[in-house]
Amino acid sequence: MRTYGHFIGGKHVAGKSGRIADVFQPLDGSVFAKVALASKAEVREAVENAKAAQPAWAATNPQRRARVLMKFLELCARDNEKMAELLAREHGKTIPDAKGDIQRGLEVVEFAIGAPQMMKGEYTEGAGPGIDIYSMRQPLGVCAGITPFNFPAMIPLWKAGPAIAAGNAFVLKPSERDPGVPLMLAELFLEAGLPPGIFNVVNGDKESVDAVLDDPDIKAVGFVGSTSIAEYVYSRGCAAGKRVQCFGGAKNHMIILPDADLDQAADALIGAGYGSAGERCMAISVAVPVGEDTANRLMERLVPRVESLKIGPSTSADADFGPLVTAQALERVRGYVDIGVNEGAKLVVDGRAFRMQGYENGFYMGGCLFDNVTKDMRIYKEEIFGPVLSVVRAKTYAEALGLANDHEYGNGVAIYTRDGDAARDFAAKVEVGMVGINVPIPVPLAYYTFGGWKRSSFGDLNQHGPDAFRFYTKTKTVTSRWPSGIKDGASFVIPTMA
Numbered sequence: 324m325r326t327y328g329h330f331i332g333g334k335h336v337a338g339k340s341g342r343i344a345d346v347f348q349p350l351d352g353s354v355f356a357k358v359a360l361a362s363k364a365e366v367r368e369a370v371e372n373a374k375a376a377q378p379a380w381a382a383t384n385p386q387r388r389a390r391v392l393m394k395f396l397e398l399c400a401r402d403n404e405k406m407a408e409l410l411a412r413e414h415g416k417t418i419p420d421a422k423g424d425i426q427r428g429l430e431v432v433e434f435a436i437g438a439p440q441m442m443k444g445e446y447t448e449g450a451g452p453g454i455d456i457y458s459m460r461q462p463l464g465v466c467a468g469i470t471p472f473n474f475p476a477m478i479p480l481w482k483a484g485p486a487i488a489a490g491n492a493f494v495l496k497p498s499e500r501d502p503g504v505p506l507m508l509a510e511l512f513l514e515a516g517l518p519p520g521i522f523n524v525v526n527g528d529k530e531s532v533d534a535v536l537d538d539p540d541i542k543a544v545g546f547v548g549s550t551s552i553a554e555y556v557y558s559r560g561c562a563a564g565k566r567v568q569c570f571g572g573a574k575n576h577m578i579i580l581p582d583a584d585l586d587q588a589a590d591a592l593i594g595a596g597y598g599s600a601g602e603r604c605m606a607i608s609v610a611v612p613v614g615e616d617t618a619n620r621l622m623e624r625l626v627p628r629v630e631s632l633k634i635g636p637s638t639s640a641d642a643d644f645g646p647l648v649t650a651q652a653l654e655r656v657r658g659y660v661d662i663g664v665n666e667g668a669k670l671v672v673d674g675r676a677f678r679m680q681g682y683e684n685g686f687y688m689g690g691c692l693f694d695n696v697t698k699d700m701r702i703y704k705e706e707i708f709g710p711v712l713s714v715v716r717a718k719t720y721a722e723a724l725g726l727a728n729d730h731e732y733g734n735g736v737a738i739y740t741r742d743g744d745a746a747r748d749f750a751a752k753v754e755v756g757m758v759g760i761n762v763p764i765p766v767p768l769a770y771y772t773f774g775g776w777k778r779s780s781f782g783d784l785n786q787h788g789p790d791a792f793r794f795y796t797k798t799k800t801v802t803s804r805w806p807s808g809i810k811d812g813a814s815f816v817i818p819t820m821a
């Protein structure tokens with residue numbers, strides 16, 4: 324059985340800490356591989372390699388840096404099938420969904436190829452007598468990414484693509500649950516011509532995360548994961564003087580107004596609620612039909628769709644979704660369904676007992692659908708991260724809007740309606756970072772930014788889009804005076820333009 328180590332200085336390096344974890348294959352519950360968990364010293368080794376390689380990379384002109392990323396895209400296309408298969412085996416999502424995971428990551432690399440444009444500064448000629456002002460963007464040095472299990476290709480690429488394009492070196496600490504694809508990305512970056520040491524992978528758990536957060540040579544940390552860890556990483560990283568952005572958990576609502584096309588809304592809820600077994604930070608986990616009649620008509624459509632969801636191993640060609648990532652995740656999600664039943668929500672479709680024939684040890688769960696969920700219930704307040712959809716019936720549009728606004732998370736939200744006035748009002752007033760109007764998973768494209776509000780995000784810049792270049796660069800502003808012959812004597816007053 325293979326044991327994943329780390330990728331440091333352009334080479335695979337075996338783990339030295341003696342600490343090892345299992346990587347499971349969720350489709351049958353078997354141990355697929357082992358992964359070494361890095362010690363502080365191993366994280367340090369990666370940082371030293373990154374630090375040594377970074378100045379020459381920063382001095383490489385941005386077009387040449389971009390060409391390496393272009394080559395990387397070509398290589399990812401060549402190895403797409405292999406990468407998707409590995410991703411599906413370690414994560415549990417279906418192969419088409421794994422391809423989407425890779426593709427959304429590569430789209431940010433495509434955007435990062437615009438580094439020569441994104442890195443351009445500003446220039447003011449003649450700001451004063453003989454005075455010109457210009458600004459430049461410079462890389463930070465060594466940056467790090469700490470990423471979750473649920474998008475093992477996409478999120479590492481969201482972090483590393485713009486960071487590298489901007490001239491930084493990068494240390495990635497991916498999820499220890501599916502480390503295979505991040506290591507494959509490291510090999511492909513090297514093959515594409517990225518100098519050794521510019522993209523490093525250290526596998527590990529809390530110990531390696533803490534080493535990243537405390538390392539004085541890491542200047543910026545981008546984190547994605549659950550809210551409690553996001554908050555921890557943000558405060559510890561900021562206390563160490565780093566630039567930090569952390570993206571956390573979610574509870575995404577879909578509001579369905581009485582005039583909506585309910586077949587379209589039900590289809591959207593099925594895809595966005597149960598795709599990837601609900602293990603997406605932009606999954607819809609709460610449906611809010613407005614009015615009893617809308618709720619009843621929606622339930623009529625939802626119930627048969629949830630009952631007929633096709634669950635299967637990640638390798639099956641026609642599965643809607645596959646197993647959950649680990650046995651613990653399965654237990655946790657089933658536990659939430661038990662909690663919902665005890666809290667008095669009406670479990671209309673119960674997927675807890677689902678077992679996959681021929682794959683009895685896999686981490687499968689059927690789709691669950693709750694009706695009559697109320698806002699004081701834990702199943703409404705907390706992120707479940709599984710194939711469980713809660714229906715909260717609202718009497719009015721104002722009540723539905725209030726639900727989304729009062730929730731502690733504010734990652735994504737959607738509204739289904741044919742009423743343009745209502746949709747416009749909703750987009751303006753909702754306290755959520757990413758809004759879909761008749762679009763269930765409004766993940767912005769690479770050239771816009773991605774980020775939630777409230778406790779879904781800590782820090783003030785978003786991921787990808789122009790914010791990524793702001794996050795991974797620092798601005799320097801130069802005020803210069805030429806010709807050199809100007810002599811106006813010493814001045815003891817602060818210069819102004821008065």
Ligand code: NAD
Nearest residue numbers: 470471472497498528529532548549552570571572573604
């Ligand atoms: P997680 O918080 O368990 O892990 C994220 C990262 O933190 C991993 O690299 C992990 O090794 C590390 N980590 C775990 N425990 C730690 C600890 N005690 N101290 C320091 N580091 C620790 O998250 P996950 O289960 O891998 O991913 C699912 C979560 O990620 C969900 O909450 C989901 O909503 C969220 N997510 C958010 C976004 C977003 O953009 N907002 C995107 C994807 C996933």
